[in-house]
Amino acid sequence: MAEQLGISASYLNLVERNQRPVSAQLLLKLADGFDLDIRELSGDDEARAFAELNEVFADPLFQNAGLSRQDVQDVAAASPSVADAIRSLYQAYREQLAGQGLGLGPVAPTDIIADRDKSDHLDVMKFPVEEVRDYIHANRNHFGELDDAAEALYDYREFAQDELYIGLRRHLDEAHGLSVKVMPVEVLGATTRRFDRHSRRILLSEVLDGPARTFQLAYQIAYLEQADLIERTVKASSLQGEETLRLARISLANYFAAALIMPYSRFHAAAEDSGYDIELLARRFGTSFEQTCHRLTTLQRAGERGIPFFLIRVDGAGNVSKRFAAAGFHFSRYGGTCPRWNLHDAFRTPGKIITQIVQLPDDTTYFSIARTVRRPGAGVLAPEQELAVGLGCEISEASRLKYARAYDLQASEGVTPIGVNCRLCERPDCAERAFPPINRKLIVDEQARGLSSFTFQNV
Numbered sequence: 001m002a003e004q005l006g007i008s009a010s011y012l013n014l015v016e017r018n019q020r021p022v023s024a025q026l027l028l029k030l031a032d033g034f035d036l037d038i039r040e041l042s043g044d045d046e047a048r049a050f051a052e053l054n055e056v057f058a059d060p061l062f063q064n065a066g067l068s069r070q071d072v073q074d075v076a077a078a079s080p081s082v083a084d085a086i087r088s089l090y091q092a093y094r095e096q097l098a099g100q101g102l103g104l105g106p107v108a109p110t111d112i113i114a115d116r117d118k119s120d121h122l123d124v125m126k127f128p129v130e131e132v133r134d135y136i137h138a139n140r141n142h143f144g145e146l147d148d149a150a151e152a153l154y155d156y157r158e159f160a161q162d163e164l165y166i167g168l169r170r171h172l173d174e175a176h177g178l179s180v181k182v183m184p185v186e187v188l189g190a191t192t193r194r195f196d197r198h199s200r201r202i203l204l205s206e207v208l209d210g211p212a213r214t215f216q217l218a219y220q221i222a223y224l225e226q227a228d229l230i231e232r233t234v235k236a237s238s239l240q241g242e243e244t245l246r247l248a249r250i251s252l253a254n255y256f257a258a259a260l261i262m263p264y265s266r267f268h269a270a271a272e273d274s275g276y277d278i279e280l281l282a283r284r285f286g287t288s289f290e291q292t293c294h295r296l297t298t299l300q301r302a303g304e305r306g307i308p309f310f311l312i313r314v315d316g317a318g319n320v321s322k323r324f325a326a327a328g329f330h331f332s333r334y335g336g337t338c339p340r341w342n343l344h345d346a347f348r349t350p351g352k353i354i355t356q357i358v359q360l361p362d363d364t365t366y367f368s369i370a371r372t373v374r375r376p377g378a379g380v381l382a383p384e385q386e387l388a389v390g391l392g393c394e395i396s397e398a399s400r401l402k403y404a405r406a407y408d409l410q411a412s413e414g415v416t417p418i419g420v421n422c423r424l425c426e427r428p429d430c431a432e433r434a435f436p437p438i439n440r441k442l443i444v445d446e447q448a449r450g451l452s453s454f455t456f457q458n459v
Contacts, residue, residue, distance in 0.1 A: 005029045047364070049083035050076035051330035051420070056090045058424055058437070091130070128244040132251055133323070135237055140308075141324050142300035143233065143255055149226055150259035164261060164286055165210065168217040172202065176224055180217065182206050192376070195220060207376040211288040218257035226256050255298070261287060262295045268304050271296065275402030276307065278353070278369070278391070290373045293391045297324045307397045310366075312337070312390045313373075316347055321387070329366060329392060330420055338418040338425065339432040346370040346388040355403050357395065358418045361426065365415060367398035367407075 002012040005026060014020040030036050053072045057065070076083050159167040172178040180202045188194065192205045193216045202220055204213050222230070230252045239248050262285045274280050282292045290313070299306025310329035313322035318336040337343060342356045350372045359365045368390060375385040398404040407414070419425025422435040436442050 004033050046076050046080055047362070048330065049080035052087045053083050055332060055420070055424055056087055128241060128247050131239060131244045132247045135239055135248060136251060137324065140300050141297050143252065144301060145229060145233065146226065146252060146256045147259045147264045147301065149229060150256050151263045151265065154260060154263045161285060165214045165217065168214065168221065172217065172221065178202055180204065192216070209376065211286060211291060212376065214261060214286060215257050215291065218260045219253050221260065222253040222256035226253070258291060258295050258298070261285060261291070264301060265304065267295060268299050268306055271299070271306055276400065277402050288373065289371060290389050293389055296391065307393045307400060309391050309393050312343065314343065314388050316386065318344070330360065332421045332424060336421055338421060339434065340416055340418045340430070341368065343368070343370045343388055343390040346372045347386065350386065353403070357407065357415045359415050361419060365395040366392045367395055367401065367404050368392040369403055
């Protein structure tokens with residue numbers, strides 16, 4: 001390896017031990033000689049590990065531990081995998097508390113361990129949704145074999161983009177002897193898709209719009225034709241538990257469905273040519289705004305990489321129902337988002353795209369795009385739901401976006417400081433703060449009042 005890079009073996013050994021810096025020239029040689037994406041060395045894992053550890057050690061459980069930010073940074077820098085292990089242990093602790101109905105206040109770990117005999121095993125509760133999210137995040141929301149399989153089918157069947165729904169119906173009929181029937185909401189109720197094996201029919205609810213109907217057919221094709229590939233992919237993971245495995249299979253089938261509707265190379269080229277114009281891409285591929293945003297987060301094929309986006313979806317109450325933390329963006333595992341992020345303002349202007357430049361406390365800066373979307377309902381008993389979808393990337397990538405052309409991306413003006421959420425944010429004098437930071441001592445002064453309802457020690 002040293003010979004191929006044109007350096008001595010001893011110097012390479014020093015680099016590996018973090019005792020010598022990696023020069024730009026050496027990075028280029030690494031990328032050229034080993035087909036390496038330089039972004040993989042950008043420190044995203046370290047930054048993510050630091051953010052997660054910072055959240056863990058902000059718990060009052062550690063208030064007397066005397067840990068400084070530098071201590072946490074040193075652990076994250078030395079070994080992100082150790083940080084992952086600490087986070088997993090802390091997550092198990094939190095979930096154990098929730099499972100026993102003890103709330104989230106400080107409880108002695110010995111109290112939990114003492115109750116281990118009351119359950120089948122210590123790790124009583126693992127939330128399958130969180131496990132699958134972590135698995136997808138670990139894979140950078142990219143599964144190349146599923147992309148390849150979807151493109152192969154798309155090319156083999158010679159699907160037409162403007163008639164994809166008809167093409168998928170024809171394929172299901174010719175390849176599997178299945179018919180598709182759109183059913184009244186009175187018949188299916190809250191069910192939007194049902195595979196009726198007995199009658200060899202796929203039943204779709206009339207509440208689904210065009211993009212959603214196409215997606216459901218593509219999902220059914222994944223279930224019928226890619227079960228072996230999906231099963232191999234899941235078995236290669238460390239996921240366990242029947243609920244978790246089923247959710248993982250569904251997630252991978254959804255991935256294939258999106259890849260079939262928006263084939264990788266075609267979609268990547270269209271995204272680059274259009275300046276990542278989400279609404280134009282949605283019209284071109286017959287997809288919804290959310291489907292298009294989600295697909296943009298998956299463009300990580302070697303040699304054909306798109307912008308590394310993060311994605312979040314929240315409801316009107318601030319509950320996070322979907323998130324993909326690419327591009328180094330740090331989401332809180334426990335709690336909502338920052339009220340200063342205009343993601344929440346999207347509800348005031350339904351259907352309109354709003355943009356913003358935001359900066360986290362560690363000075364990382366991102367360009368953010370947000371818009372509301374609607375999830376179909378099922379009549380009066382289940383009205384449609386309005387959600388906000390946020391998509392963003394590091395400011396260094398924003399020049400490739402048409403949405404950023406009106407901004408001076410080099411200027412410091414117009415940047416909104418935000419936090420991960422109120423309980424983890426240490427920014428003083430925030431008028432929108434809902435809670436004090438949990439790792440700072442609250443100062444209560446009866447004779448003074450600041451911009452925020454909470455004053456706290458900032459050191």
